[in-house]
Amino acid sequence: MEKENRKSPRYEEIGRIFAPELCTLPGILDDISATGCKLHYSFPVVVDLENEYEIKIQPLHNSDNNPLNLICVPQWVKEQHDNTFIGFKILYSPDASRLNDFIQHLQNLSKNDIPDII
Template sequence: MEQENRLHTRYEEIGRITAPEICALPGILDDISLTGCKVHYSFPVVVDLENEYDVKLSPLHGANGTPLNLICTPQWVKEQEGNTFIGFKINYSPDAHKLEDFIKHLESILKDDLPDIV
């Protein structure tokens, strides 16, 4: 979990991202929050920072295996050692309520993993 200077906590989560407008091959989810996510492709891809993209996320800890259908706008793109990293802002989306439930689920997993301090 990374808590930089953000409004919402980001949770490390691995999963599959499908965004056909970016690439026919899937990418990998690195982390997610209520308002954004970071993904990467293990090869170069071209992303238009002015476009909205229909993104389907299948996170590892997803409840029912159904991908989250999200509308995202890229905020930044970084190429590093042949990989493409993309930071997305999640706009209001068809699965906004499912995303909220998923984030609550990640919060509960995190709380269960923390040791009790006496």
């Protein structure tokens, strides 16, 4: 399997995505990094690749109940088996510092998942 060339580590994380400008129904977060996220809808969604979207992410491992408020621009869209997958680049956002704290939290969780070698 080929390794992806990314600026920031990506963390698998599940959560709900609220992007009313994109769709009135919530989407599902697949993964997130300090610079982007991948999400999907379980039905077709029309995405304007030239538009910026305000999205609210309610991740599973968030320490508080407040969603992350992020400004994003879509980088790619893929339709597969009636699902719409979207890769977003995160622009400077109102919750940039909370996003950084959350990414640090995910990084700490991933370190704890590595088993000790005896």
